[in-house]
Amino acid sequence: MALAHLVYPGAMHTRFHHSMGAYHLMSCALSELKSKGVAITEDEEVAAKMAILLHDIGHGPYSHALEHALVEDVSHEEISQLLMQSLNREMNGALNGTLEIFNDRYHKPFLHQLVSSQLDVDRMDYLSRDSFYTGVSEGVISYDRIIKMLTVHNGELMVEEKGIYSIEKFIVARRLMYWQVYLHKTVLSAENMLVKVLHRAKALAISGVELFASPALRYFLYNRIGRKEFENDEECLLQFCLLDDYDIMGAIKVWTGHTDKVLSLLCQWLVNRQLFKVTFMEEAEAEGKVTELKDKVKKRWGLTDEEAGYFVFTDTASLRAYDDHDEKINILFRDGAVRDISSIDNALVSHTLARPIKKFYICHPKI
Amino acid sequence: MALAHLVYPGAMHTRFHHSMGAYHLMSCALSELKSKGVAITEDEEVAAKMAILLHDIGHGPYSHALEHALVEDVSHEEISQLLMQSLNREMNGALNGTLEIFNDRYHKPFLHQLVSSQLDVDRMDYLSRDSFYTGVSEGVISYDRIIKMLTVHNGELMVEEKGIYSIEKFIVARRLMYWQVYLHKTVLSAENMLVKVLHRAKALAISGVELFASPALRYFLYNRIGRKEFENDEECLLQFCLLDDYDIMGAIKVWTGHTDKVLSLLCQWLVNRQLFKVTFMEEAEAEGKVTELKDKVKKRWGLTDEEAGYFVFTDTASLRAYDDHDEKINILFRDGAVRDISSIDNALVSHTLARPIKKFYICHPKI
Amino acid sequence: MALAHLVYPGAMHTRFHHSMGAYHLMSCALSELKSKGVAITEDEEVAAKMAILLHDIGHGPYSHALEHALVEDVSHEEISQLLMQSLNREMNGALNGTLEIFNDRYHKPFLHQLVSSQLDVDRMDYLSRDSFYTGVSEGVISYDRIIKMLTVHNGELMVEEKGIYSIEKFIVARRLMYWQVYLHKTVLSAENMLVKVLHRAKALAISGVELFASPALRYFLYNRIGRKEFENDEECLLQFCLLDDYDIMGAIKVWTGHTDKVLSLLCQWLVNRQLFKVTFMEEAEAEGKVTELKDKVKKRWGLTDEEAGYFVFTDTASLRAYDDHDEKINILFRDGAVRDISSIDNALVSHTLARPIKKFYICHPKI
Amino acid sequence: MALAHLVYPGAMHTRFHHSMGAYHLMSCALSELKSKGVAITEDEEVAAKMAILLHDIGHGPYSHALEHALVEDVSHEEISQLLMQSLNREMNGALNGTLEIFNDRYHKPFLHQLVSSQLDVDRMDYLSRDSFYTGVSEGVISYDRIIKMLTVHNGELMVEEKGIYSIEKFIVARRLMYWQVYLHKTVLSAENMLVKVLHRAKALAISGVELFASPALRYFLYNRIGRKEFENDEECLLQFCLLDDYDIMGAIKVWTGHTDKVLSLLCQWLVNRQLFKVTFMEEAEAEGKVTELKDKVKKRWGLTDEEAGYFVFTDTASLRAYDDHDEKINILFRDGAVRDISSIDNALVSHTLARPIKKFYICHPKI
Numbered sequence A, B, C, D: 001m002a003l004a005h006l007v008y009p010g011a012m013h014t015r016f017h018h019s020m021g022a023y024h025l026m027s028c029a030l031s032e033l034k035s036k037g038v039a040i041t042e043d044e045e046v047a048a049k050m051a052i053l054l055h056d057i058g059h060g061p062y063s064h065a066l067e068h069a070l071v072e073d074v075s076h077e078e079i080s081q082l083l084m085q086s087l088n089r090e091m092n093g094a095l096n097g098t099l100e101i102f103n104d105r106y107h108k109p110f111l112h113q114l115v116s117s118q119l120d121v122d123r124m125d126y127l128s129r130d131s132f133y134t135g136v137s138e139g140v141i142s143y144d145r146i147i148k149m150l151t152v153h154n155g156e157l158m159v160e161e162k163g164i165y166s167i168e169k170f171i172v173a174r175r176l177m178y179w180q181v182y183l184h185k186t187v188l189s190a191e192n193m194l195v196k197v198l199h200r201a202k203a204l205a206i207s208g209v210e211l212f213a214s215p216a217l218r219y220f221l222y223n224r225i226g227r228k229e230f231e232n233d234e235e236c237l238l239q240f241c242l243l244d245d246y247d248i249m250g251a252i253k254v255w256t257g258h259t260d261k262v263l264s265l266l267c268q269w270l271v272n273r274q275l276f277k278v279t280f281m282e283e284a285e286a287e288g289k290v291t292e293l294k295d296k297v298k299k300r301w302g303l304t305d306e307e308a309g310y311f312v313f314t315d316t317a318s319l320r321a322y323d324d325h326d327e328k329i330n331i332l333f334r335d336g337a338v339r340d341i342s343s344i345d346n347a348l349v350s351h352t353l354a355r356p357i358k359k360f361y362i363c364h365p366k367i
Helices: A015-035 A042-054 A063-070 A076-090 A096-102 A109-115 A121-134 A143-149 A161-182 A185-206 A215-222 A227-232 A234-242 A245-255 A261-271 A283-301 B015-035 B042-054 B063-070 B076-090 B096-102 B109-115 B121-134 B143-149 B161-182 B185-206 B215-222 B227-232 B234-242 B245-255 B261-271 B283-301 C015-035 C042-054 C063-070 C076-090 C096-102 C109-115 C121-134 C143-149 C161-182 C185-206 C215-222 C227-232 C234-242 C245-255 C261-271 C283-301 D015-035 D042-054 D063-070 D076-090 D096-102 D109-115 D121-134 D143-149 D161-182 D185-206 D215-222 D227-232 D234-242 D245-255 D261-271 D283-301
Strands: A150-153 A156-160 A277-280 A313-319 A330-332 A338-340 A357-364 B150-153 B156-160 B277-280 B313-319 B330-332 B338-340 B357-364 C150-153 C156-160 C277-280 C313-319 C330-332 C338-340 C357-364 D150-153 D156-160 D277-280 D313-319 D330-332 D338-340 D357-364
Touching: A015 A042, A015 A109, A015 A121, A015 A143, A015 A150, A042 A076, A042 A096, A042 A109, A063 A185, A076 A096, A076 A227, A076 A234, A096 A109, A109 A121, A109 A156, A121 A143, A121 A161, A143 A150, A143 A156, A143 A161, A150 A330, A156 A161, A161 A313, A161 A330, A161 B161, A185 A215, A185 A245, A185 A261, A185 A277, A185 A313, A185 A357, A215 A234, A215 A245, A227 A234, A245 A261, A245 D245, A283 A313, A283 A357, B015 B042, B015 B109, B015 B121, B015 B143, B015 B150, B042 B076, B042 B096, B042 B109, B063 B185, B076 B096, B076 B227, B076 B234, B096 B109, B109 B121, B109 B156, B121 B143, B121 B161, B143 B150, B143 B156, B143 B161, B150 B330, B156 B161, B161 B313, B161 B330, B185 B215, B185 B245, B185 B261, B185 B277, B185 B313, B185 B357, B215 B234, B215 B245, B227 B234, B245 B261, B245 C245, B283 B313, B283 B357, C015 C042, C015 C109, C015 C121, C015 C143, C015 C150, C042 C076, C042 C096, C042 C109, C063 C185, C076 C096, C076 C227, C076 C234, C096 C109, C109 C121, C109 C156, C121 C143, C121 C161, C143 C150, C143 C156, C143 C161, C150 C330, C156 C161, C161 C313, C161 C330, C161 D161, C185 C215, C185 C245, C185 C261, C185 C277, C185 C313, C185 C357, C215 C234, C215 C245, C227 C234, C245 C261, C283 C313, C283 C357, D015 D042, D015 D109, D015 D121, D015 D143, D015 D150, D042 D076, D042 D096, D042 D109, D063 D185, D076 D096, D076 D227, D076 D234, D096 D109, D109 D121, D109 D156, D121 D143, D121 D161, D143 D150, D143 D156, D143 D161, D150 D330, D156 D161, D161 D313, D161 D330, D185 D215, D185 D245, D185 D261, D185 D277, D185 D313, D185 D357, D215 D234, D215 D245, D227 D234, D245 D261, D283 D313, D283 D357
Parallel strands: A156 A330, B156 B330, C156 C330, D156 D330
Antiparallel strands: A150 A156, A277 A357, A313 A357, A330 A338, B150 B156, B277 B357, B313 B357, B330 B338, C150 C156, C277 C357, C313 C357, C330 C338, D150 D156, D277 D357, D313 D357, D330 D338
């Protein structure tokens, strides 16, 4: 959960826990479907389990920071892909099925949907787990009941009619967890600061300034690494796998004493939890506010306009609780009818939840 | 929870537990409000706590059964009222304040709203408690967080802006608990059968048939007791207070061997958990179905049409998750604005949740 | 838990819950043992599960009250036995295996030991369940870990070496639950009062006094029923099966108004939770104290000496946390050695826990 | 919990959590005692809370590793002491009372006993917390009940008579947590390996070999730092406060590629969880075994005898569940008598639990 522990101190759980949990839920879901007569071979079962176990493998430390700062033009999904392919070569093709499922090219689409869709075991695990460890009890979902309600119809994953209320609850819980936890203002602030730290460090590195860094972190700071490099140079993936939170936070602690004012201030503030203020506002209002704040910041710390951009900036937090465009959550009625959860009678999940909600914000030091 | 344990065996908790729990939440809510500077005297505090402790005191055993069958024209709220007045006389007026709060005649309306409104501590307790004991984890609400978000504005109970998602979640949880638990088809069936048992017993008693019954139960079976009797005859309240589940279920067990076929069959089926089937359908469809089923029933058990009415009948389950007509849940924004939870931006609680949902059903033996 | 809810209000769970729970643990234990290569046929599995499901079937309402008061010379184990035999006849011998296991006549003794021994699934369930519902968290045992540590050696149930600490903890938890819950002074008081109520009622009934009672309760009050009657008259078992808490508590409520002073006072006190005081003391001290208290009681309520015996009496609470005489808990060491839990190195479960502890007490009204 | 997460993956909780928890329990304990009439001033309350909040402040990362490897002749208690004194100077004496309590020089000894004794809130918190996060449910203690049973007699912390069983349970739980968690063989192995890594790194550093390290870690590797340095050079404490897990584990990851074979192998094994085997045995048996294993190791990896000592070594795990020598847990009986928990009637906590148990072990690579 990246830096959410700065708001919810209990949130110390790891990606390893999440992968184990999602794997467990996949096992439960597959057993349930088999017990309902859905044909799933032993090979398919192993392949689907491997797919969920590896689904997040391309995430770097504090994933979004890495995606936006240390590497360029390459998403964690693409890195996951490359890592699985690499593992597959090492394992002489043992992950062929896993890759087909992961990439939705397998002829039983429900297996992909269990790994990645609006009702996948990934979401079921992270909502439950994050709700538990943050103590935000409202995020609790009934994953065991949802799994009992899963079924397959025409090869697609569906939910039995009597699971409707559990699904509604699942979507509402997700909406709540986003606004209360993942997009909490203090969490947004800390994660933005981390990105700025790495942007600054990378800019300094590229211009030849010396920075304390582990060899793996040095590799990504002093080189421009993007999709092309990942695809052409094995070394990229190797170095990437060596990187974790110890490299990033270990460096940031040392950088608190760096001679570059922008870098050292950002690092000191992050380490000492003196976080930027985040204010939601209309985009139109923001422009004047940004100029005003940048002026203050430039004066206070003697910065150039470009440097002040590390301290005062805007961004958008957005969430679509339910996306009724592609991969819908389908309900299978007792009479054989199939309807999207947002188009059933008395649907709770309708206009409001299906519309993307965007909140524009400005982020800056408290001065 | 009356007969919900026939579906959720864990649901053995009692009204005593609920009253203690609601009392505890009232104490927390009052502390919270006082810590925010809301003026609440010690007398008001005691009065409000007594009001919640006594709020359900007029419920009889398996309350709805009693309300619809053993007594006539008198609701459990009216009986609560009469009992509180009687206690108040005994206590020389010590409950004057409690009665004013209970009846919403006190000049600080938020105290009544804590006892009885769409966001009262009664609902907070029963949703949490019933969710816990049934194991329907989706009904979990964050009562502690909701209480932390309570505030008072112009004498009215309100919720602070940052509590919006918790309130949404509370309303969705309530909707889910109704359809999944309180109005579960098997629960509806059992509770309807219990009503029919008592209707039949009362009809037999009034016509002079001898029935096993404790003295208190006998009082309500062999006399027609309604509001007038409660108001004019102290004996009514006394006998009412002696009645509990032991009287009702103890009699039903004995009635399984009664010579009246309708009574003994209903009792046997209830005791042995051979419950009627409940089918939701459009009201228009139901008429023909009822005639058809009654004919079968008359033939099978040799009954008159009137007797068959105890075995085949229709009713409506209804719920309004949020009622935007009177006592709204108001949100107090940081800028001082007050808006109803159903009229805020991106409101989840809008048309769907504010509209009453009714489900018509038919109930009959499985033949 | 009979009347333990008078001290621990949450303790409303039922024998049905316990039987389901013990059945579940039996299923887990059998799976575990099979996975370790212990030979268990499908028939044996069903037989063992039936044995645990039925192990408590001969308990009457508030079991000890019934054993000591309503029936004579017949234990609940004997009634369980008779009921299983009766069911077995009805089911054409389908319970033959179950009866052999239950009576420890089956050639695989570990199956009986799972049903009834110092480490049976019965104890595992009731300790966990009672600890949960009373809130006495110290009674928590790790039933899942204990089950994972079970094994079979020479046909006997054993525990693997690394389970030693869990077993110690299990025995200490049991000791604690006895003194803190089952033998809690207020619980002892209430349960003794219930026994006295039934003794008095039976004495009155036998001497021809009329008492309100359901037909089943009447059968046991107005007749002397013992082992001989159970064995010779089918009616006994039939009536016994009709009896439950509703009969007993329903009658006691009515008896609060009986003309017999002893009966009505006992019933009023029990119903209104004005319980006798229990004081632990040396047996030698008690004699004088009893005489003194009886004198007060006789004077206060105008009673004969025999009648005063219902209000002032002595008894002994006793517990042996671990009995090292017969059916020991054996540990199987990695080197093949087998040693009783009380004779291993550094054994916690030794002299103290293996010695029966008895506490003599006197019980009387607070006057 | 240092490296216990290698066995119990959930154990990711931090010293910050523990300090907050112990602080909370201290608040509860002080409230309880005040409600019983024990005189505690507001200043004493703040001082005691500060003492528990700071009680572990001198622990370094993976504390035992640091104590035995990075620094010499100085315990974490002494460092805590120095840090508190330093804070006290900074705060102009605001921690005077805290220091008196911490050092047991305050005239109300029970305040020190709450911070540090056999029944302090430190133990109550860590047993509960570690039990929760490891999932070893048997370690659960009833801290809330124990706190309710606390009292003060002649200035000393005592437990009321009816708390005896909870205290017994507390001591047994502690015994179990030690053998099952803190002294678990795999945990012992990993923590020993970490110590060996740091010993080797320090030996290399002292002899002038270059090692990747953060500035703070470098300070402790390349200098000999002991009590004298801590007392005489402010810089020591400053550098010490900068050290945390990121420095240690960040370095170990890089050292996996170091040219020193001993260092790189130890680091690779630790990082890849290829842990040494721990075997408990009699000390007498061990000698021959060590020689034999060292020979194998020397041959396999071409090491000198001194180098092989990093791979094959012995140590002792020891625990005294209850120490009846000094600071006893005293029970205050209703009649005013005071007796140590190990000398009451039917004491569970007697010989066995009061005797220190030592287990000698040998640790070596699996070859």
